[in-house]
Amino acid sequence: QDAINRLMIEKAREGKVVIRLKGGDPFVFGRGGEEAEAVAAAGLPFEVVPGVTSALAVPAYAGIPVTHRTLASTVAFITGQEDSAKQAATVEWPRLASGNSTLVFLMGMKNLPAIVEHLRTEGKPADTPIALIRWGTRSNQRTVVGTLGDIVAKAEEAELEPPTVIV
Numbered sequence: 001q002d003a004i005n006r007l008m009i010e011k012a013r014e015g016k017v018v019i020r021l022k023g024g025d026p027f028v029f030g031r032g033g034e035e036a037e038a039v040a041a042a043g044l045p046f047e048v049v050p051g052v053t054s055a056l057a058v059p060a061y062a063g064i065p066v067t068h069r070t071l072a073s074t075v076a077f078i079t080g081q082e083d084s085a086k087q088a089a090t091v092e093w094p095r096l097a098s099g100n101s102t103l104v105f106l107m108g109m110k111n112l113p114a115i116v117e118h119l120r121t122e123g124k125p126a127d128t129p130i131a132l133i134r135w136g137t138r139s140n141q142r143t144v145v146g147t148l149g150d151i152v153a154k155a156e157e158a159e160l161e162p163p164t165v166i167v
Helices: 002-013 032-041 054-061 093-098 109-121 151-158
Strands: 075-079 102-106 129-134 142-147 164-166
Touching: 002 032, 054 102, 054 129, 054 164, 093 109, 109 129, 109 151, 109 164, 129 151, 142 151
Parallel strands: 075 102
Antiparallel strands: 102 164, 129 142, 129 164
């Protein structure tokens, strides 16, 4: 990331127009915030043109509304892998497990067993529905559905890998 930041700043100082193209919304788990901070600290003007985050686009394309008047009035976006440099995890598992919010995990496929374990340990019922959507919005999109009780086995059977959005 540091090399990317340096390159953007170097090219901008050379008078070039620099475009950093990122998928979705660069400020939703996309490191766009870190890049914007670096450019701002260098005293350079910049503009952010956000896209639609995969946390919304992928479930919608799979036919899953992240909010629904009679089912879920709130939605939470959660990273599936926290920065290993953090002193302690900051995901509030008890709060996530206790509510009726739709939970959308990005970058979490490799940690699916741990995510399921955290939610179950904090009281989320085993029959809670869950969907795993790989390559969302593409022609080869694949969706695997199950419950917290069986989704890890279904994911292994389906041989799902990243990129997969967990809903």
